[in-house]
Structures are given as C-alpha cells and as structure tokens.
Amino acid sequence: MSAKKITPKVELTIPIIPDMELAATKTSEVVAKHMGLSEEKSAEISMALIEATINAFEHSESKSANVEIHFVIQGDTLEIKVTDHGKGFDKSQVAIPNIEEKLESDHKRGWGLQLIQELMDTVEFASTEDGTTVTMTKKKI
Amino acid sequence: MSAKKITPKVELTIPIIPDMELAATKTSEVVAKHMGLSEEKSAEISMALIEATINAFEHSESKSANVEIHFVIQGDTLEIKVTDHGKGFDKSQVAIPNIEEKLESDHKRGWGLQLIQELMDTVEFASTEDGTTVTMTKKKI
Amino acid sequence: MSDFNTETRTEGDIVIIKTSGYLNNVGGEQVSEVCYKEMDAGKKLFLLDLEDSKVVNSIGVSILIEIIEKLQDVDGRLGYYNLAPIVEKTFNIMGLTKYSTVFQSEEEALEGMS
Amino acid sequence: MSDFNTETRTEGDIVIIKTSGYLNNVGGEQVSEVCYKEMDAGKKLFLLDLEDSKVVNSIGVSILIEIIEKLQDVDGRLGYYNLAPIVEKTFNIMGLTKYSTVFQSEEEALEGMS
Ligand SMILES: Nc1ncnc2c1ncn2[C@@H]1O[C@H](COP(=O)(O)OP(=O)(O)O)[C@@H](O)[C@H]1O
Numbered sequence A, B: 001m002s003a004k005k006i007t008p009k010v011e012l013t014i015p016i017i018p019d020m021e022l023a024a025t026k027t028s029e030v031v032a033k034h035m036g037l038s039e040e041k042s043a044e045i046s047m048a049l050i051e052a053t054i055n056a057f058e059h060s061e062s063k064s065a066n067v068e069i070h071f072v073i074q075g076d077t078l079e080i081k082v083t084d085h086g087k088g089f090d091k092s093q094v095a096i097p098n099i100e101e102k103l104e105s106d107h108k109r110g111w112g113l114q115l116i117q118e119l120m121d122t123v124e125f126a127s128t129e130d131g132t133t134v135t136m137t138k139k140k141i
Numbered sequence C, D: 001m002s003d004f005n006t007e008t009r010t011e012g013d014i015v016i017i018k019t020s021g022y023l024n025n026v027g028g029e030q031v032s033e034v035c036y037k038e039m040d041a042g043k044k045l046f047l048l049d050l051e052d053s054k055v056v057n058s059i060g061v062s063i064l065i066e067i068i069e070k071l072q073d074v075d076g077r078l079g080y081y082n083l084a085p086i087v088e089k090t091f092n093i094m095g096l097t098k099y100s101t102v103f104q105s106e107e108e109a110l111e112g113m114s
C-alpha cells in the first residue's frame, strides 16, 4: 500500500445522526497520525472538530441536513473546513463565556466556539444566510 | 439534535493513508447503530467495508488516489458503495480461495472478495478500465 | 459503539461515579441524575473516575457545571481523576478547575476530598 | 490511534502471545516474527490471546495461515482465545478453524493445547 505523491484529499458528507461527529474524529485521528502530529495535537483537533460538527448539526437548521467536512494537508499544517448550509450566524454577537457567569445562569452551555479557538492554531468563520464554514488549522510544530 | 426526515446521505472521499479504512468503519458503525442493526451485523459490515476499501487502495492503481464510499439508508437496508477510479478487474477471473490450497501455496492472500460475499446480504461488482464500484447491502432483519 | 454507562460506589462519605463512554449531552445527564439522587440522600462529596470517558463534548461538560452549582448550595464538592489530557485541558479552558478539583490518582482524590 | 503490540509469555511448553491493536499486514508480520523466533528456539505450541485485537483484515489473517503451515512442518499447533465474534467468523470463513483451534477461554486453551 504505497502512498502516491498527490496532496491527499479527505472529504466527508455526514447527516445529522447521533454520534456522527465521532466518525469525523476517527478520520482526523488517522490523518493526524499520518502527518506525524503528536497525540496531544491530534486530541485537540478531535475536540475542536466535535464542537464544530455539533454546532453545524444543532444550530444551522439546515434543510439539507448534511454537513461537509474537508481535510487538507498543506505541508506541515492540517486544515479542516466544516460547512453547513444552514441559516448562518454573526459570531460577533456571541458572548465569550466564563465560568462565574455560567454558575449563576440557567444557560450553562455556549462553550463550543471558545474551545475551538483555544484548541486550534487559527480559526476563521465565514457565515451568510446560506450557511457557515468554519476553517481551522493546526501546525505540526 | 433532532434528526430531520430526509434520507440521510453519508459520503466519504478518502486518500490512501494507512488505517484510513478505520475511518470508514467508524462511519458504518454510527450509521448501523442509528438504523438499529445488531452489533453482529454492524461488525460484519465493518469487516466487509475494510476489505472493499483496502482492495480499492491496493489494487486499483488509481491516479487520483482517492476512494469514495457512499452509504445510503433505504428503509431497513443499508447500501454501501465503494468506488475507485483505477484500472478495474474481471471478477470472473479471480479464483475462489480455499485453505488447503493456500497452505501449500506461496500466495496466502486472496480472501477479501470471498469475505465480502459471505458477510453481506448482496454484493455487486461493476468494473471497467475507468474503475470499480462494489455495491453491497445488509438488511436489518 | 460505546454506549454511556455509570457505576457508583461509596468510600466513606464520598460517592465515586465511574463513567464509561462518550460524555455528551446523554452521558452528562446520566451523571447528573446519579449525583442528584445521591444529593437527595444527603451526599455532598462526589468523585468522577473518567478513565473510560476519554472523549467529551462541551454540552456534556456544561452539565458538570450545573452539578458544581447545585453542590455549592449544600457546601458540597466535586472532584475528578483518571482524566485524559484533552479532558483536563477542556476542564481548564472552561474554568471547571477553579470550582472543582482534578486529582492525579484515586488515592490522591480520596485523600483530597476528605 | 491503537498501534499494534504483542506481549509474549510461556506456560510450560506453550507460548502465549497477547496482541493489541488492528491485526492488518503490519500486525500479522509482528505476530509471525515472534512465532518464528520462538520456533527457532524449539517451541511448537502457540496460543494467541486476541482480546485486544477486535479488528482484523484478511491480509493480517493470511499471515496466520503462513504460521499454521510452518507449524505443520514441525508437528506444532496454533490456537486462539478471547476472539471477538467477527474475528471467529472470519477464521471460520477462511477455514483457519480446520487447521487451528478457537478456544473459549484461556483455561480451556491451556488444557486443550497440552
Ligand atoms: N454553524 C452554526 N450555525 C448557526 N449558528 C451557530 C453555528 N455555530 C455556532 N452558532 C451560534 O453560536 C452560539 C454559540 O455556539 P457554541 O459556542 O458552540 O455554544 P453552544 O453550541 O453550546 O450554544 C450558538 O448558540 C449558535 O447561536
């Protein structure tokens, strides 16, 4: 099974099925291992990917019900795009969570975007009323 | 995370990376569980999918180096298509393996197609010089 | 597929809940149910053994924040041990470690809680 | 990711190899290396504990056929225990169970091999 010298492309189109995000993280684990990323970085990527995927599942209110996940290996950097065709959102309107407020509030959730940003090297949101793409990268070193 | 009533579509495009077939089986496990298939049937699907995927990786000699895996839930039946864009093959020319011969031969391998056929309910091969698609199905009951 | 499960035992005053499986919304709710039942029975000290829950999501962890809040009302405490590094990191990012404690082993946890 | 590993010990004349991880070409070759080294040292009875290898592929299993062949030459034997149901089914389909033995437990295996 000798790998050919072509930029490997990994694309998943997944529907809203419980635990489907774990199929995405299995994929990111295999890709991260192939790139020689540390287990720590691989686990960080998986966690960020879980959060981006469940956001797409849960908040997009997409009619197509499908989420696309693209992995691109760019040299020593892994780029992951998570795209939904849902209603979009304005990231600047999302409050940054903190534990003190959450302990007093009825709304304990709202941590996904924060986690993605802390765990990945770069994160970009592109959102319109036709959907959202989260682009995140992680460098090997 | 309420599932919408649309035929769920699951599509993977995966490159030839070691262990990439395990990303495919994680996906089939999630889908099989969602359909309420038994663990036994889910494991049989995973094994057949591993074999079809590594065949596509190993024998297709595909230039694009990508293999496509599509899952379609048709009522109580899971249909899986594994497609490569390789050189194709003539299934009728492949010998049916048996252990007695293998024990005497230097060529111990050649079990993948046999396993796929034993483990799935239906299996079809469509192969031309532009590539191969293996279509396999498993019924819930 | 790993379905979520909990096993509960007590060591003195401390309730130890060993989880297994993906700590998502479903898993988090199972943990909180166990905790609230034990709290109704007067228990205030809780330890989660997360050895077999190496994958979590933020919804599952949010439910732990709810447990911490309820425990604060009764002067109770929550601790954890056997965390995968990414789970500990997640607890740090979300600030859980300010209001609950990550221990490095069961022994340390039992000592630290009593 | 679960990398493939083996742990070897002996019980009397029997060499027990406990594998962990995906038994593919890489895993199969690791197992055969261990076996051939032990055979060179005169061992003829081998047991594989497959509890932590619940996923296999046909390439990995083909390598076990090679081991069976080599053992036949020296009147040796291969057995297995702790198989996942799909692994046992695969061994049945491929016919390994005609020339090697699946046991239901370590106890039964040690008895059956000696
Ligand atoms: N893909 C998306 N489509 C639409 N809205 C989103 C998307 N991702 C995030 N959001 C919005 O951002 C908010 C914060 O998301 P997040 O930090 O992940 O926390 P949570 O999912 O727990 O609410 C969500 O409640 C939602 O309003």
Ligand SMILES: Nc1ncnc2c1ncn2[C@@H]1O[C@H](COP(=O)(O)OP(=O)(O)O)[C@@H](O)[C@H]1O
Binding pocket: B051, B055, B056, B059, B060, B084, B086, B087, B088, B089, B094, B109, B110, B111, B112, B113, B114, B132, D058
């Ligand atoms: N996708 C494919 N493309 C081209 N040839 C294939 C493909 N799948 C199977 N074959 C051919 O069929 C043969 C038998 O395959 P299989 O039963 O899986 O055993 P093995 O992969 O061990 O050779 C292969 O050796 C190959 O020649």
